[in-house]
Amino acid sequence: MDPRFLRTFAVVTRLASFSGAARELGYTQSAISQHIAALEAELGASLLHRRPVEPTEAGARLLEHAGPILLRLDAARADVRRVAAGPPGTLRVGATPLSTGLAARAVAAARGARPALDVAVRVCARDALAVAVATGELDVGVVDGVAAPGDPLRLPDTGVPVAESREEELVVALPRRHPLRGRPAVSLEDLVDARWIDAPGVTVALDELAVLARAEGFRPALRYDGLDLGGLLALVAAGQGLALLPADVASGVPLAAPALVHRIELLSGGDPPPPWLRIGEHRAWG
Amino acid sequence: MDPRFLRTFAVVTRLASFSGAARELGYTQSAISQHIAALEAELGASLLHRRPVEPTEAGARLLEHAGPILLRLDAARADVRRVAAGPPGTLRVGATPLSTGLAARAVAAARGARPALDVAVRVCARDALAVAVATGELDVGVVDGVAAPGDPLRLPDTGVPVAESREEELVVALPRRHPLRGRPAVSLEDLVDARWIDAPGVTVALDELAVLARAEGFRPALRYDGLDLGGLLALVAAGQGLALLPADVASGVPLAAPALVHRIELLSGGDPPPPWLRIGEHRAWG
DNA sequence: GATGATTACGGACGCCGTAAGCATA
């Protein structure tokens, strides 16, 4: 199973086209056909239906593995290159929307300690950020998410270590006048039937939340596809639905049980990050 | 990065010898040398010190990725082959030492429903079992471990889905006369300085426990390398140390906080397991 | 008939083995 063939297979299924994959990968149509044929011969199974191009059952199985394998190969390459290249000239920092505040403070502190430090910052979604750190596009990443206390975030399996982590309280963001205002705390179970805003680019996706809270439901009243906090807060204020957010970016009612926290992790490709780059007090690097 | 080269690199580092790796892999010494040279050329970094053969810093990094990548490639192959081959003639079931009881009951129930069913059972350690299911050596596996309530077990990343899971109470196994006997519950923090038996083949390894309980310490008074429960219970009864075990295999004092449970998962390669193969009431297959 | 996957074939490159070279214990 040549990784090149695996990549070809992934692109072919994504584009549902041999010729399209050929264009994207810089091969001829014929080469693509031969790649797929080689995979099918090696595995002894048909992987694709042709016309329309669509994975068979076996192909669907292979596809579930292809992405993680190719990702990890890229991560390995990047990891080796990093130690060979030594410390980068400009520190490329990534952050998720809800970790930008913390990331900004960390960068400010770092530049205080190292005034000559050249820094570039980028904001993107959580999984994309973890992948970018793994593949060497970024040097460090500050990612956030919702998890049970003490649990690590569920990130794509790239082998990138968590250098540092901290956890904060979660609140249910509410419009100014809302019956739940003033309650000392609410439990998620009481809110499964509430109107939620599904904002996977900013906070937990509702389907993930259902898994974490071990509850069915959480029907989205509205979907928000932005990467910014402001738009989401505006929708909440306008009474369009509820959202689960860390206490320091939104006012709301604290979350009671099941115990979930807002967790922020500092991912660092290559070596442990220097001591002047920190996000909080709990260092966890071994 | 040809996976064959990666495999060669892994074997070379394990044996600390090019010629040894050549013997094990059925290549000539020269081919091994060329594999390593090809990797080093592609990655632009030296991966091994020669004489003695030892990974460089870059090589150590690559090594961390090589195992997971090769494992996942094997899992992909096995996964595709499984759907191509159809349901197996004899169902190969794996179990960890502490899940044998549950596995046996599941097998008994299955044979009640399918009297003609041919079954083979194997017992081995947790990670090895997960790998065996992933690579198709086993069809299903019943694995156990210690986790926070609701958390999945931390198994090697193979993509094998958890078909079903259940959780049970943990107790601290004690000798018959012990000051803690009769206490309604104990907390792990009170026991960091106790004499523990480290039995990684049977129950949680003490270093894993330290991570789960978020506590340092847990110095082993004794290490037990068996895969059987009987020997461990005998050592506990003889007062050689404490052990954390599920309540249904040992008497002891229930564990209070931090909340940890004994979790059992049914792993199933290929399709979801048939309905007549169950380990408990909580089915989780999507 | 046009679009797009497959097959046939030739050239180039890559991988492996043999054998000679070379460094280190």
Next chain:
DNA sequence: TATGCTTACGGCGTCCGTAATCATC
């Protein structure tokens, strides 16, 4: 000096592109 890694070189297999073939919309 012996063990063991490296380099030189030749054969063979593999991979890719061109071009002809075949299938489907």
